[in-house]
Amino acid sequence: ETGVTQTPRHLVMGMTNKKSLKCEQHLGHNAMYWYKQSAKKPLELMFVYNFKEQTENNSVPSRFSPECPNSSHLFLHLHTLQPEDSALYLCASSQGGDNYEQYFGPGTRLTVT
């Protein structure tokens, strides 16, 4: 498998559930990102991990909890979400160094009921 993969592609969860989104990159990159795209809004950065260390948290509520166990895997743990958290969640990776292009996965379409 190549590129950036995300599972699941679709997720429906209740407000009291706990679920996790998974991202895996097969590009040998050193940085990984979570972005959120809500309806009618641009993509917004949530978290950045650079060499497995979290380097940016864009004022994201604590009901979203990221985890980066190694440079190839990134998780987003979800608990007690709100309906307004329904959105497309996109994972991306980048090589680092002088290469700034980010490569995106297909996203997880999350619906909170």
Next chain:
Amino acid sequence: DQQVKQNSPSLSVQEGRISILNCDYTNSMFDYFLWYKKYPAEGPTFLISISSIKDKNEDGRFTVFLNKSAKHLSLHIVPSQPGDSAVYFCAASRAQAGTALIFGKGTTLSVSS
């Protein structure tokens, strides 16, 4: 306030003609700019980028122009093809590893045959 703006939500072009997508930014600290293309149910796909030390970068049918004094960039697609129909996002960042991309809201390009 949005730091990256794509003021045209949509653009329609005939096959074979030139498509010009525009983007404006407000933050003078941005020094790296990217264009992404997105099909429905897929993540954004990297198209082309430009560093602030250049004013033009070309890759096949795609050319990006940067006017730093006007804080404006544009993507030219020549010739346009029906397969180019997608949402195009402009993004900007600092040229720094593990830095967030700041996205515009996107322009939907429709190329008719």
